[in-house]
Amino acid sequence: MQDVAGEKAFSWRQRALAYIAELQSQLDGYDDGSAPARGAQRHLDAAREAAAGRASLRGAWSGLAVDRTWANINKVEVALLKLLPEAELPWWGSDVLARALQHLGPQDPRRTKLEEHLRGQDGKLSPQDRTLAVITLQAANIAAQQEKVRLRSFRNTILISTFVLIAVAAALLVVGAIHPHAINLCFDDPKAGPACPIGLTPTAWDVAIVELIGLSAASLVGAIGLRHIHGTSAPYTLPIVLALLKLPAGAVSAVIGLMLIQARFVPGLSDLDSRAQILGWAAIFGAAQQLITRLVDEQGQNVLSNVRDASRGVGRAAEATNPD
Template sequence: MVENVTVGWQVGADVTDWQLTVESRARRVRADLAALPAAEATEVARKAAEVSLEVVDAALRSADNKWWRSGASWWSGWHIERAWRALHEAEIYLAAADPDLPAKLPGLRARVRMYLDETDPRRQAMEQPEPDKAMVIDAMRAAFDASDDSHAAARALRNKLIVISLALFVLNTVLGLIGIFKPGVVPMCMPPNLALQQALCPTGSATPSGWDVWMVQLFGALGATISVVLLLIRRRPDLSPYVLVGYQALVKILLGAALSAVGLLALGAGLVSGIVYVGSQAALLLWAVLFGYAQQVGTRLLDNYADRLMDEVRPLPERVAGPKR
């Protein structure tokens, strides 16, 4: 979703969801700064907040120039993380300059609870009836640092998923090309046995074909796609700048294609002889689908880790009042 807004009340930009969130919070900080009474004691914090907001605007402007943004910038995510870190610094300086900070403690406590454990001394100090302002600022900084570190962790996981996807794509492509130019080198056919009078190949013929490997990979990807549908159904919406679900789905599909080929190699080698019966092309392709879906056993660990990481990057409303899980 793209929406036309004005960044920092000065610069027009088409922003994505995460940019809209940062820009909206930056506007609120500016409004709160403008409402603060003039006082020498808060002037330093006010100026520091304004400098941080300028950094936010600069990062958002650089993120909008998609034609200019280099691949290294996208890979490192510097504009995203710089915008969030600068916004958090501005919110901290705003709290330091706000004379009505005690009235806002309930909301600040809720934000700190999102990221700091109950045993953290900074959270415990902030939970006191009348905490010192320095303690409040220290707890806010620790909570925001944890949030920013979660953004970096999400980016690192995204990059790893991309590398894994490229490796699996190359592997599947190489296997498919070998199958085309050297049919039978990657044996996908079931040899004759007591149940089969002749060899049975994925394409339905009795001799290896150049499309056997591709056929198996296709049906393995089909099985993996079923697990992707389940992933999309249970995945909760979020406004994280790093959306991992697409990369998770890609890894599942490519891994399912590879595992289907490995599974049929195991069937052809007789490793499960007497346990698995394959008497027709339909049964052979069905096993390819099942082997493709079987990648869910391993990638479920990845899904659970990604879910926990996304909860840190994008806290949900029900986590606001409760302890960190």
């Protein structure tokens, strides 16, 4: 028995393993020793192995375990639909139609045709429509996989952007520590005299304290913005990644903002004349990153809204695919 203390802590693994167990019980009841049944069992074993396997950073980045698990689960679902005896077939009509409504567009001919047939049969699937149901279920499953791929691609893009901003913030920090005058965040007001983030002359800690203030302001604004973020059952923690992006963005924007004031690129702002003003503007610029990352948040919510599953409900899924 594998050590599952950390491996199965991911909720998607738990859900997948529970669903695999359900599919196994169904397959056991329909297993007639035929080639389709044996093939379904191989796919089920592969899905179980992928869901219970050891997690890794490479797997989390590529989504290999997620894709392998659900691709094999989908194959088993299609195989079960083919193996079902005719007496039990009618009750699968609503399940296949729900999957089609969730993942296929309203103009998809397979979805449209299946709807028409089930509407005329009181929602029950007839043996004559088994092939249509199989084709529709396969198409819906492929669409569902593509939704998860798009979500993972967007999440990876945000992660790369976050790492780049972290590298930029670290570079500014190192340069400021080694050469305090290279990134001079001090101001010299003719009346009040010189003012720096720390003391009256440039120090190795000026950039560090400004980045800390900017990061703190960004985290505060990000915490307030969490009220607009909805959770997701998808296997990728996009809301958390979006929140992390704000931290290095706040640190960098605080330094860049003070440099713009010093260069007089900000109309209406003169030289700052006290340490409190410098740190106050650092906090303002750190919080101002929300103006840019808010657009990323909106795009993230759009991507999440396009990942549909049974928990979303058919009504909401239909609205997403047909906004008219």
